[in-house]
Amino acid sequence: MTDSAQRPTPHVAIIGGGPAGLMAAEVLALAGVKVELFDAMPSVGRKFLLAGVGGMNITHAEPSEAFLGRYGQRRPELEKLLQDFGATQLREWIHGLGIDTFVGSSGRVFPTDMKAAPLLRAWLKRLREHGVNLHTRSRWLGWNPDGSLRIAGAAGERAVHADAVLLALGGGSWARLGSDGAWMPLLAERGVPLAALQPSNCGFEVAGWSRLFADKFAGAPVKSTAVSIDQQAPRLGEFVVTATGVEGSLIYALSAQIREQINSHGSATIYLDLLPHKSAAQIEALLRKPRGSKSFSNHLRSQLGLDGVRAGLLREL
Known part of the structure; x- marks a missing residue:
């Protein structure tokens, strides 16, 4: 009998059933690790499903230099990771689940049916086939003195022992x-340095x-x-006017960048180029072309194509 045959299978507990936790579970399970995943909600991937309401934008097909530039100051930390598993590899992984994708006119990548649920179902099926145990309605409450995990479920609290714990906890x-x-607070109690949670990928008033x-x-x-x-340098694209601000x-x-300017100065100024x-x-x-009897609004529309919300913005600002 070899040493590897005598060695017990490592056991990892993952806290969090979002995409990060599910992907970690898949990687570990494929490596032969026993995986248990715990999530406080009645089902996993709930925020993932919410993303599907807007069409399920998976990634972007733009050139790698532009793609990496989107990560700003975090680029040096993430570049090697994205070279190993970037947009192309992500699409290939999704295709391996039996889900086709397409590139939209903006360069964004979507499932052909524009839905998140089929992708999540296929993913969970794969995880179960590889032996991942999913525990829902199981909230992590921290650690016991012996290092075991405190997990609260419908039947009360229990201790879970694992060789390692992987936290995929999301934000707020x-x-x-x-x-x-x-x-x-659970991590702060153990002396883990934490950065304050801040809004990201959000609209503004x-x-x-x-x-x-x-x-x-x-x-x-x-x-x-x-x-x-x-x-x-300006970014090209589109956004949406809301009742109180902008999003999209x-x-x-x-x-x-907008958030950091608000943090520093209390407000931020962005510049719009409507043309x-x-x-x-x-x-x-x-x-300068003669407008004759036309109103200025009609002149803007006929000469510059500015009408509707874009003309409204010009007047408003």
């Missing part, structure tokens, strides 16, 4: 879906939307626009 953005940040503008344009997409902040992919891409494909000289020349 969706308490009703399990991301409640309740784990922070705008001071001073008029009632008329908000009532008329809340929910309207602002397409083919460039947004910049802190004299950085273009805003999310800049959310870290990013026209130079200032071209715009001036078009506006």
